[in-house]
Amino acid sequence: MGILYQAADMSYWVIWLFVLFALMAFNELGRTSLWAGIALFAVVPVFLTIFVWPETAAPGNEYGTGTWFNWVKTYSALAGCLGFIALRFVKWRGKDGTVHHLYEKKWALCFPPLILAVNIAEAVLRDFQVFSFGLWSGGVVENLWTISGPWNIMNGIAGILNILTICGWFGIIISKDSSKDMIWPDMIWAWIIAYDLWNFAYTYNCISDHSAYCGLALLLACTIPTFFIKRGAWLQHRAQTLGLWIMFVMTVPQFADVLAPIPTTHNPAAFFIVSLLALAANGALAVYQFNKIRKNRLNPLKDELYADTEAYKRVLKENE
Template structure:
């Protein structure tokens, strides 16, 4: 912990745990009821867009929430939540191949936005670290490494043609081919991105936020990682846009700002995504699969488990 962040005190750990529990609970509220989802991802953001964010996320504000990336990320995450709800609750969409391409598209778009931000931070030339647009940033080779890792993560998105809707009342969007190697490679890359580009906020938007979707994907509703990810991301970024002082003043967990920490996070992210790409390439070649049409992992135990739970 001390390598990446200054170790939080007891209160800091309690706040982090509280944020984690709140994100998971709200995700469950939006996941298990259609009206809960509409309230959280449609009605609430409309109200915030009109009455709150023009003030709390105004361009140039002292907390850095007014930059283009925050606004784009907010609405792309919400678009994902609402698009996934449409697929879940409109039967014809769940069987439409073009509609099933939407989850892969919005996921790739979100990753690509982050890659652009990593490359942008490198272009600032802030080699010794400096405050830019009210955010502390340090440019370095880690931005390039992690940008490449993110692009590999996009390339390895696969199997969306096999997306199904669960038979439960929650009607979850299940992506059986999105098994744990891809999820872990994504998590490592995304943590490195947050550390590179939102350094002093990354304990929450990196560590806590990633746990809030990965824990449900492994222990609450398997196969629905992307649904969990979109929901928790949307919830967190709406909160940050509304209470921008949270990570800076209310409950800060500062990063160590050690160049070795930046390098290590991005180096591991690049290795993980190279390994994932090699693994997928071998499966494609061995089984003569089409990565844009076929499911790649239908012979694996995680895939079979998810299918057995949702038939």
């Protein structure tokens, strides 16, 4: 891919495509079946935590999966998956015989934006940490190649803006179909694209030679379903594909380095460009959103900011 990646063998891109479609397929399985979701995001992780990851993700291993960040990211992603399943399906009968649903509780609707913000913040801290390493010509840290530069600061700021532009969470609904998806109408395409650009830049900056998979493929695996399979459910798609990928990486840590490597070009210009795009997109979104809030006198903590857009209306109509 020119300035971004260099693969020694084109067959690795075929494997990349397989990874992309496998993530989408397992996401659909977990999305459309409650029991499959519980198996994938609760039963399997417990088994792996006890019997597999102590070996494959041991601290100091040669593939870098034993870092605090990988372990935290694994369980925060799985917490999101299980939390969203609970939000979609947990219900109980009150003393008066009325059936209550977890998603009816305002405090429960705070969980999706909170876990999302925490995940973004973890990555922002990592970008700043990589800058602090002072590897201006590149180097290996925790068994992963990386290079420090202004791109880390630029993308860290982009991530902070991305957190600040999360909006409309009190408008989250559960779809009326059998899959009972968690639908976030106010999370329209503009925020999703800004997030994708920021997250890709983060993976490119901090997990450079793995970013073809954990950045490009992983982001497409949740963005494609959002636009073409189940609109409005981006965060649910994101949590599940992230959970699936990170479990796989923790189990087969040599995959991106030995079995099917697609390294970056290690070109400083590439790092600068992807981070600049991320900062520009998130900066533009923040300015637009601020102006929209001011013009319409909206409360960003309570109101849905994009209720007047066709994208919002379409998602709401499809899922009510």
